[in-house]
């Protein structure tokens with residue numbers, strides 16, 4: 152079909168208007184113009200008595216073409232937005248002299264549903280997805296859906312229609328809409344990996360997996376796999392740990408049932424796919440192993456030597472390490488092409504990000520297979536290169552350290568958390584530390600100061616907390632008090648520990664607490680994160696800047712309406728960020744030293760997100 156909209160008239164006098172704009176029949180301006188044109192033709196033709204509107208290929212329409220929003224964001228040209236609400240939906244469709252019916256299958260979303268609501272009647276196949284998801288893009292329904300949807304359930308059509316329309320136009324230009332539209336496309340772009348997804352490879356089926364370690368991460372990963380019909384052997388070192396792991400998995404599933412996101416039948420089916428093991432005897436049948444033991448290099452190395460021997464030659468050998476270089480993990484094997492990182496974020500059965508780490512030797516087939524598993528278990532897989540802490544944890548290591556530095560400069564710890572929460576993070580860095588447990592913080596600190604020497608801030612605060620019997624949420628006592636049934640409360644009795652930390656670090660200029668505005672606090676925490684993101688981009692750890700954006704949104708819960716760390720930084724302005732960091736470097740030291748990439752872009756006025764080389768297939772990329 153050459154044209155995006157066609158009209159076929161049958162002997163019965165029914166004119167069928169077909170929308171054809173694969174893959175989701177998005178309503179791009181030419182499609183909307185085509186619908187209008189075909190309606191006009193149908194009105195004119197005597198052989199047309201009634202109209203049926205359908206979408207080709209089993210999908211009515213995924214809504215207005217979101218790329219138009221992108222275009223408007225880039226150009227600021229609102230004229231690109233066609234007049235649909237009145238011109239097409241009211242004047243052309245609703246007021247048509249001949250009756251029209253929307254025949255909906257698959258989905259009718261946003262503008263797609265609004266077109267259907269303009270028709271005189273609607274009929275839908277069972278299971279069709281209907282919705283007005285515009286808010287997830289930062290706008291409201293703009294083709295009259297806000298009026299027609301209530302009207303279809305009894306409310307009169309309102310005169311405010313035009314005013315709404317105006318609100319829709321205003322919202323398109325907000326930074327929230329820009330951020331959300333960017334996040335929408337960023338999420339879809341991650342599935343395109345040069346030399347992996349464009350070289351004709353087919354994913355191999357992964358039906359059986361083994362997970363080594365039934366702790367928090369291992370049990371979460373196993374939960375995610377069995378929930379999506381992949382059978383799992385959970386391996387532990389002794390029966391007590393194994394029992395604990397199996398119980399944790401059952402509890403994870405029960406939690407999903409309690410929240411209504413899983414049926415009891417599906418939970419039972421998932422549990423039937425789970426088997427416990429204390430040795431490797433079952434590993435000869437698995438397609439993939441995910442190791443999820445503690446961050447201990449010799450232990451991981453010995454596990455990889457063992458699984459290389461017992462698993463079939465096609466089996467993917469994955470590690471859930473969050474920080475350790477994969478080349479070190481696989482050093483004692485000769486299967487480097489099958490070694491890959493499968494970094495889940497806790498809780499693994501809930502958090503949507505799967506960071507896939509590849510080394511120079513990981514095969515394209517293995518990456519593609521793991522991407523496919525990721526999608527099957529309803530995660531968003533983001534492929535990144537191999538470096539200490541990989542893309543997300545590396546980018547965010549200065550987040551906690553910047554907050555710790557502020558505390559050492561005399562800024563109230565709870566104020567830091569409040570400022571960061573009001574920016575849109577679900578919680579501040581200190582509450583996050585309480586929730587995640589101090590073990591992680593202690594384990595990664597040394598690794599960061601070795602790998603990122605000269606740009607870390609080494610605070611003793613967590614050690615002091617532990618020495619004072621505090622373990623965060625784990626024992627109910629951290630910076631906050633955790634009591635069952637109530638929200639975490641700031642604990643004033645933590646102050647002497649903070650004072651001791653301030654004394655030990657001794658970084659206050661002139662020994663006096665610094666005075667900062669909320670804005671400065673925010674920037675002193677987030678600009679160092681932007682700075683590290685620049686290094687991640689510079690080293691080619693991600694294929695494209697938007698991959699880092701979506702990884703931060705899904706892995707760190709960076710607010711999606713801010714579009715991700717790089718997108719947000721470009722809105723703030725690289726030059727302002729660079730100058731601020733430079734100023735703080737002079738006042739407080741190397742932690743704030745601007746990276747070469749940031750400096751260059753600030754000086755040349757180039758956005759941080761812009762690829763350095765002409766294509767995403769940067770030969771320097773570590774991918």
Ligand SMILES: C[C@H](O)CC(=O)SCCNC(=O)CCNC(=O)[C@H](O)C(C)(C)COP(=O)(O)OP(=O)(O)OC[C@H]1O[C@@H](n2cnc3c(N)ncnc32)[C@H](O)[C@@H]1OP(=O)(O)O
Nearest residue numbers: 175177213214215216217218260261262284292293294339
């Ligand atoms: C004025 C109006 O009120 C305003 C609007 O209508 S705003 C738009 C409202 N509609 C939406 O928000 C729906 C957005 N789309 C979706 O949720 C999902 O794409 C979907 C449920 C339609 C299909 O999901 P799925 O089958 O998993 O396919 P998915 O990978 O997401 O999309 C397939 C392709 O279609 C594109 N696409 C999907 N919806 C689109 C849209 N509305 N506009 C432009 N492109 C769209 C995607 O970018 C992707 O492109 P790619 O292959 O080049 O990466």
